[in-house]
Every structure is written in structure tokens, then in C-alpha cells.
Amino acid sequence: MTTPHEAAGFGAGSTATTPTLQVSDLHKSYGGNEVLKGVEFAIDKGQVKAVLGPSGSGKSTMLRLMALLEPADRGSIMLDGTRIGAATQNGKIVHHSERRLAVQRRDIGMVFQKFNLFPHLTALQNVVVGLTDVQGMHKTQARDVAFQMLTKVGLADRDGHFPSELSGGQQQRVAIARALVLNPQVMLFDEPTSALDPELVGEVLEVMENLAAAGMTMIVVTHEVRFARRAADEVTLFDSGVIVEQADPTSFFENPQHERTKRFLSHVH
Amino acid sequence: MVFDPQIFLEQLFNPAYLMGAFLSVSVAVLSLIIATVIGFFLAIGRTSKKAYLRGPSHTYVWFFRALPALLVLLIMWNALPQVIPALQADWYTPFIAAAVGLGLVESAFMAEIIRSALSSVDEGQELAARALGMKPASVMRKVVLPQAIRTALPPTGNEFIGLIKYSSLASVISLKELLTTAQIGVNITFRYAEYYTVAIIYYLIIVTIITLIQSRVEKKFLWTSRGVKKVVAPITLSTEAIATSSKEISV
Ligand SMILES: Nc1ncnc2c1ncn2[C@@H]1O[C@H](COP(=O)(O)OP(=O)(O)OP(=O)(O)O)[C@@H](O)[C@H]1O
Ligand SMILES: [Mg+2]
Numbered sequence: 001m002t003t004p005h006e007a008a009g010f011g012a013g014s015t016a017t018t019p020t021l022q023v024s025d026l027h028k029s030y031g032g033n034e035v036l037k038g039v040e041f042a043i044d045k046g047q048v049k050a051v052l053g054p055s056g057s058g059k060s061t062m063l064r065l066m067a068l069l070e071p072a073d074r075g076s077i078m079l080d081g082t083r084i085g086a087a088t089q090n091g092k093i094v095h096h097s098e099r100r101l102a103v104q105r106r107d108i109g110m111v112f113q114k115f116n117l118f119p120h121l122t123a124l125q126n127v128v129v130g131l132t133d134v135q136g137m138h139k140t141q142a143r144d145v146a147f148q149m150l151t152k153v154g155l156a157d158r159d160g161h162f163p164s165e166l167s168g169g170q171q172q173r174v175a176i177a178r179a180l181v182l183n184p185q186v187m188l189f190d191e192p193t194s195a196l197d198p199e200l201v202g203e204v205l206e207v208m209e210n211l212a213a214a215g216m217t218m219i220v221v222t223h224e225v226r227f228a229r230r231a232a233d234e235v236t237l238f239d240s241g242v243i244v245e246q247a248d249p250t251s252f253f254e255n256p257q258h259e260r261t262k263r264f265l266s267h268v269h
Numbered sequence: 270m271v272f273d274p275q276i277f278l279e280q281l282f283n284p285a286y287l288m289g290a291f292l293s294v295s296v297a298v299l300s301l302i303i304a305t306v307i308g309f310f311l312a313i314g315r316t317s318k319k320a321y322l323r324g325p326s327h328t329y330v331w332f333f334r335a336l337p338a339l340l341v342l343l344i345m346w347n348a349l350p351q352v353i354p355a356l357q358a359d360w361y362t363p364f365i366a367a368a369v370g371l372g373l374v375e376s377a378f379m380a381e382i383i384r385s386a387l388s389s390v391d392e393g394q395e396l397a398a399r400a401l402g403m404k405p406a407s408v409m410r411k412v413v414l415p416q417a418i419r420t421a422l423p424p425t426g427n428e429f430i431g432l433i434k435y436s437s438l439a440s441v442i443s444l445k446e447l448l449t450t451a452q453i454g455v456n457i458t459f460r461y462a463e464y465y466t467v468a469i470i471y472y473l474i475i476v477t478i479i480t481l482i483q484s485r486v487e488k489k490f491l492w493t494s495r496g497v498k499k500v501v502a503p504i505t506l507s508t509e510a511i512a513t514s515s516k517e518i519s520v
Contacts, residue, residue, distance in 0.1 A: 067400050098405055106402035116397035120415045120492050133411060134402040162492045175397075182401065 109179030169200030289450030303372025308379030
């Protein structure tokens with residue numbers, strides 16, 4: 001959100017903006033396995049951040065915590081300056097109820113590697129269900145809004161198709177529309193093209209690049225270096241539960257500072 | 270004694286059989302509804318993280334899986350009204366006792382069908398629904414249940430047919446269902462072949478109708494735009510395929 005202050009140009013160059021999404025000191029363990037070891041991450045409104053990192057380093061876990069789908073062991077998540085997901089009481093983290101989390105999740109869109117479209121609903125119904133169930137919109141209006149969103153991702157002619165009748169690329173575009181239609185403040189993508197046949201990657205990346213150009217705030221975990229170079233404002237290397245390096249795409253790929261980044265890039269090249 | 274077609278046809282169109290068939294189906298329907306509702310909560314209880322829900326669910330299933338349906342019916346009709354005077358009232362008919370008794374027994378089996386149907390739903394489904402901001406009840410009702418029902422339909426159809434047959438046990442508590450009707454006729458006339466053949470035909474018709482309805486309902490759960498299964502290449506990707514496609518990326 002742009003405050004009137006920023007809009008009026010107050011602050012003379014100082015960056016007093018509140019990040020759209022900010023996580024601090026995020027920790028998460030499964031059993032004895034510490035997957036997130038104090039993640040610090042922030043993204044401003046309209047920014048696109050690409051997150052790269054080796055398999056098993058905890059990228060998906062970080063996104064699931066940011067999307068409030070799993071509770072953090074420690075640390076905080078702030079959306080537009082307001083703490084979400086939990087509160088701290090007497091030094092202990094107290095998680096919100098599932099019903100309260102459900103409300104907070106509306107502001108965060110999530111796109112999964114395996115699409116996770118609802119197989120019993122048509123493409124249109126997949127997009128409608130969030131509008132009617134979550135936003136309480138009337139069915140006829142929801143159908144119009146959902147149809148416009150399907151048109152935006154290039155699937156106006158597939159509205160009546162079920163997920164099993166769509167290609168992987170089309171399914172992922174429906175999944176993007178399903179998240180986007182709720183007007184989230186930030187969109188999280190977890191390897192959105194990794195489950196796709198190579199020839200279908202382009203159509204999904206194109207939708208995401210359009211979205212980025214339209215000013216959506218996006219965190220994209222990806223192996224697509226091309227996307228990171230073209231669409232990201234900043235590229236992040238995530239490894240072993242922490243953020244190792246963050247830089248603009250050119251510096252990140254041409255002149256990485258950290259040994260681990262260099263090693264990771266040498267594998268990807 | 271030879272098979273007398275005259276007697277056979279007379280009985281085939283005897284309203285008593287129709288009434289018996291109607292009672293058998295009604296008992297089966299009502300007990301299946303009872304079993305599904307109880308079974309659903311048992312299934313939720315058995316998979317719950319809370320021990321105070323898991324324990325009772327387990328005990329219930331353990332108890333009713335062990336008891337013969339016949340014994341439960343006898344208890345429902347003979348023993349319970351002695352212990353609970355309220356059940357001596359007029360509304361407590363053999364029909365109610367049979368439907369509830371069979372429902373209680375059957376719920377132990379429906380619990381298992383529902384539990385495995387719920388767990389067959391990909392966990393990504395619940396995750397996606399929660400990510401949209403859907404409340405727990407909506408996640409269950411609009412996303413998980415429709416998919417679980419599809420899995421549960423074929424075994425539930427089998428259970429329903431089983432219940433039609435189990436309803437004949439209710440003869441011991443004097444419910445005039447289909448088989449009892451045949452048996453009463455036999456006791457008077459000793460025309461075993463004719464009366465039992467009529468019963469066979471009624472059971473065959475009932476089960477055929479159930480099977481037809483079941484396949485109709487299952488078609489509704491195919492989730493294709495024509496309601497007919499089309500051959501669509503499934504988007505299955507082995508981890509190997511994912512690994513190769515990510516290796517192909519170059520800077
Ligand atoms: N629900 C869970 N229960 C137990 N362990 C888990 C769970 N989720 C993740 N892990 C473990 O946490 C680690 C990080 O997993 P995560 O999926 O976040 O990695 P990732 O960086 O997304 O990897 P990939 O690139 O393969 O998707 C792994 O070792 C994984 O086995
Ligand atoms: Mg992952």
C-alpha cells in the first residue's frame with residue numbers, strides 16, 4: 001500500500017516504506033531436522049523476487065510458512081506492517097486459530113508445483129469457488145469475474161473443461177487465475193514450471209512475466225534462470241535453511257559474492 | 270411335487286412380496302444412512318490427533334465389528350426395551366430396531382471405507398483450499414468430500430447390497446421383510462420352490478436396480494465435460510523427468 005506520505009514524496013529519498021511481506025528469524029524443524037534456521041526475507045510492493053537453491057534446502061517450507069499453511073517454530077511474518085499467523089505472549093509464540101488464519105490467507109496467493117487444481121470442478125469453477133466461498137460473492141457475478149480472469153491467462157475457451165482435460169501448462173494457468181482472482185497482496189510460486197513438459201513451460205512463464213509487469217508483488221521459487229534474469233528485481237540464493245545471497249539479477253549471475261552461490265551456479269550452468 | 274407356474278405367478282404379483290421388498294430396501298437405506306453418518310465421525314475420530322477422540326472411535330469399531338448382526342438385532346428388540354422402558358413405547362417398531370441395529374453394526378465398516386476414502390485424497394488438495402482462505406468446514410465440504418465420495422462409492426454400493434441381504438435377519442424380530450414374506454407362505458403351503466423362486470427374483474430385481482443407480486451416480490463423478498471418460502494423457506511426472514528437465518536449463 002502506498003501511503004499518502006510516499007505518494008506526496010515525503011521522506012526525501014529515505015526508504016521508509018513498509019515491506020509488503022517480511023519474515024524475520026523464521027525457524028522450522030521436522031522432528032529433529034531443522035529445515036529453516038532463521039530466515040530473514042522482505043519484499044516491497046510491486047517487487048519480484050526469484051528464489052534459487054538446491055533441492056531439500058527448505059524453499060518450499062519457507063513458502064508454506066509464509067502462506068500460513070504451517071506454523072513457524074519461531075520468528076514472525078508481517079504483512080504490510082501487521083503481524084500475521086501468530087502473536088508472541090510472554091516470549092512464547094502463540095499461533096492463531098485455523099479459522100483466523102483462513103481469513104489472513106486471503107491476502108496471500110499460492111501456486112504449487114503440482115497445480116493442485118480441484119479435479120471435480122471445471123476450470124471456471126476452480127476460479128469461482130474462492131470468490132463465492134471465501135469472498136461471499138454472488139454466483140453470477142463470480143462467474144463473470146472468474147471468466148475475465150481465465151481470459152487474462154489465455155483460457156477463455158477452456159472454461160468448461162475439467163482439470164483432467166487440460167494440459168499441465170493450462171492447469172497451472174488456471175491455478176494462477178484461481179489465486180489471482182482473490183486480489184492477493186503477494187503471490188507465492190513454488191516451482192510453478194518444474195512439473196511441466198519443457199514445451200509447456202513458456203506459456204506459464206509468459207503469464208507470470210505479464211503479472212510481474214502489471215506490478216504484482218511476487219516471490220518465485222524456481223529453477224528457471226531465464227525467468228529470474230528477465231522478470232526478477234532481485235535474485236536470492238537459499239541454501240540449508242538460510243538466505244545466502246541477494247542481489248539484482250546481473251550481479252547475482254555475473255558476479256556472485258558467496259562461495260556457495262558460485263558453486264550452485266556452476267551446477268545450474 | 271413339480272414346479273407349479275400358476276402358484277409361482279400368483280405369488281410373483283402378490284402385494285405382500287412387494288411390501289416385503291419395500292421393507293427390506295427401506296431398512297437397508299435407513300441403516301446405510303445411519304452407518305454413513307456415524308462412520309464419518311468415527312473416521313474423523315480415528316485419524317484425529319486428539320487421543321480422547323481416537324480412543325472411543327477405536328473402541329466403537331472394535332466392539333461392533335466383533336458382534337454378529339443377528340445378536341445385535343436380538344439385543345435391540347428384546348434386551349434394550351427391558352433396560353430402557355422408553356423403548357417399550359409404540360413408536361419403537363421392529364422396523365426402527367432393525368434399521369438402527371444394522372446401522373450400528375454397519376457403521377464400523379463404513380468408518381473404514383470413509384477413512385480410507387478421505388486419506389486417498391491428495392494432501393495438495395487440502396493445502397490448495399486452505400491457501401485460498403477456505404475455512405476448515407468448507408475445505409472438507411467443497412474440496413475433500415466430493416473427491417472422497419468418488420472413492421467410497423463402489424465399496425459403499427457393495428455394503429448397501431450386503432445390507433439388503435442382512436435385512437432378512439430382521440425376520441427374527443418379526444419384521445415382515447422380503448424373505449420373511451416368502452417364509453410365511455412356505456409355512457402354510459409347503460410350496461418351497463415357487464415361493465423361494467419369487468424371493469430370488471425380487472432380490473435380483475432389487476440388486477439390479479441398485480447396480481444401475483450406482484453406475485449412474487458413478488458417472489456423475491467422472492469429472493469430464495461430457496460425463497464420459499475420455500482418454501487424456503495423464504500428467505504424471507517421475508522425479509527423474511523433473512530432474513532432467515531442470516538440468517536442461519541453461520543460463
Ligand atoms: N512435512 C514434513 N515433514 C517432515 N519433513 C519435511 C516436511 N516437509 C519438508 N520436510 C523436509 O524438509 C527439508 C526441506 O524440504 P523442502 O521441501 O522445503 O525443500 P525444497 O528446498 O523445497 O526442495 P525441492 O527443491 O526438492 O522442492 C527436506 O529435508 C524435507 O525432507
Ligand atoms: Mg520444494
